[in-house]
Amino acid sequence: MAGEVPNLEASKLTALVVDDNFVNQSVHHKLLDRLGIKNDVVSNGQEAVDVHCSGRNYDLILMDMDMPIMNGIQATRRLREMGIESKIAGVTTRAEEEEVKEFMEAGLNDFQEKPLTISKLVSILHNLELYVQT
């Protein structure tokens, strides 16, 4: 069942999943796990900011758009203001041009429409040049 999916464990990439939906949290966590990427999960933008304030840092952040307390656009903006240079990929079901534009302008490096799959995640890693040869 595992197939020829590359394992990036040796590359020591880390990621943060930011999503308020439990199903998405579980799926995105597993997708990253499958690629050997150690990852943490938080439930909204404020928690994403807090985790960075506590000193944690990640190579990749998968950022949902619609979340309570602090949404993805606000969180992305805030993280960039804090000087966080991690690659941030927006992952959302919203795909209207205006919404995507606003999200990108907040400081995203890449954007993928949900649902996230292994192919889309590999594509994100490729686009963001996080695909390290092992």
Added chain:
Amino acid sequence: MQRQVALIKQSLFDQKIIIRTQMEKYMQGYLDEQFVELEELQDDANPNFVEEVATLYFKDSARLISNIEQALERGSFDFNRLDNYMHQFKGSSTSIGASKVKTECTMFREYCRVGNAEGCLRTFKQLKKEHATLRKKLEQYFQASK
């Protein structure tokens, strides 16, 4: 790099054909490609991953259905609130590949957008029906897969 990506895609495609055949036997259009993607994530470390995700989905969707029912029972339609709930419902349904439920979510949101209360009620009734059928089918599917 490109060769690695091509290898991944080919392998995923081959696996998908096997999984999809089994899935279609039971699910008859209730689930889409995304469910196959989830099945492919299942491995020895997490042999029940898909069933666990399905359990999460039904727990989450039960909560949302209850919230929407309460909002509809109030009589005064807060279309923004209803749309919010349905956006969450659609998100979960998309992630698990629940295609028929997702379609009803989309239709409900359209009715919210134009402020059509009757359309919302009608669609919600259908959505609950599809959701209940999906639940039953998945139970059978997981039982048969053991």
